[in-house]
Amino acid sequence: MINRPREPDLGVALTETGPRPSADGRGSSAFAALYDRAVDDLLDGAVDETWVETGAGRTHVLTVGDPAAPPVVVFQGGNVTAPVTLAWVRELADAYYLVAPDTPGQPGKDALTEPAEFGPWVVDVLDGLDIDRSAMIGISHGGGVLLEAAVHAPERIEAAVLVAPAGFGSPLSPALARIVLPSLAYRFLPRRRTLDWALTPMFTQPLRRVEDVTVRTIGQALRTSDLAAAFPGPDDLGRLRSFAAPTLLVLGERDPFFPVKRTSRQAERALPSLVETVTLPEERHFLSPAGQARTTDAVRSFLTAHLADDRGKR
Numbered sequence: 001m002i003n004r005p006r007e008p009d010l011g012v013a014l015t016e017t018g019p020r021p022s023a024d025g026r027g028s029s030a031f032a033a034l035y036d037r038a039v040d041d042l043l044d045g046a047v048d049e050t051w052v053e054t055g056a057g058r059t060h061v062l063t064v065g066d067p068a069a070p071p072v073v074v075f076q077g078g079n080v081t082a083p084v085t086l087a088w089v090r091e092l093a094d095a096y097y098l099v100a101p102d103t104p105g106q107p108g109k110d111a112l113t114e115p116a117e118f119g120p121w122v123v124d125v126l127d128g129l130d131i132d133r134s135a136m137i138g139i140s141h142g143g144g145v146l147l148e149a150a151v152h153a154p155e156r157i158e159a160a161v162l163v164a165p166a167g168f169g170s171p172l173s174p175a176l177a178r179i180v181l182p183s184l185a186y187r188f189l190p191r192r193r194t195l196d197w198a199l200t201p202m203f204t205q206p207l208r209r210v211e212d213v214t215v216r217t218i219g220q221a222l223r224t225s226d227l228a229a230a231f232p233g234p235d236d237l238g239r240l241r242s243f244a245a246p247t248l249l250v251l252g253e254r255d256p257f258f259p260v261k262r263t264s265r266q267a268e269r270a271l272p273s274l275v276e277t278v279t280l281p282e283e284r285h286f287l288s289p290a291g292q293a294r295t296t297d298a299v300r301s302f303l304t305a306h307l308a309d310d311r312g313k314r
Helices: 032-042 082-094 119-128 141-152 174-188 192-199 212-224 237-242 260-270 289-306
Strands: 047-054 057-064 071-075 097-101 134-139 157-163 247-252 274-280
Touching (some): 032 082, 032 212, 071 082, 071 119, 082 097, 082 212, 082 289, 119 141, 134 141, 141 157, 141 237, 157 289, 174 192, 237 260, 247 289, 260 274, 274 289
Parallel strands (some): 071 097, 071 134, 134 157, 157 247
Antiparallel strands (some): 057 097
């Protein structure tokens, strides 16, 4: 259940893919209804939302947990909404204040344009929420966002967790081609069979066992969003050499986007602060529930060991 701020009734009907008003009365993205459904279907308990002003525009943010607990900012994966990604680590809310902003350029409540650099946007989100320093988790696309923040404002990051992260490159491969080609086909032939063809190589679970709202959200993104030719991340990985916050890397053994051997090698070269790498056997890019649980356990142990005693709040 989401605790939403009171908004004026603007008389706009909601549909599965239609627009709805945002809190400031502007039209929001076509993902709003799917977003709310993901909150209801995937996140147990109370979820709060707010908006913060950033250089990229007014950014929508989900929060879960006790605001007095240490903050952990969670950056969403690509072509899914923040609640879909947040659900992977939702159990951490028993000890941490989870903060999940909608990434500009990705499916969210407001259709903001992707900024030239994500680092300044991350700082604006932290400032808007009155967070001085925070642990951060970047999942897939969100890993590249986190790495850009690590270059732009390393002093704002207390600890970093990179899960199947962008930012270290994604080489062309037959496995990747088996995703890209049917994804493009689905854009022009939006049939469920085509979507299943595109998504099957990404998911550890059989698609029939994946939450319907997750599949629908990705399908909506493939149909309506600009398909990015590049992932976020520092232009020069050498700029991460001065990033000192302890870092955990979690990889899927069979990830077609970010192969485990190449990604771990790149991370080890770029991040002197990398203290642990966890490889999840048989997991692909979208983790199974068991893979999500193992990731949550690894993150919990890592944060317990490496977070300072301060609460990260001003």
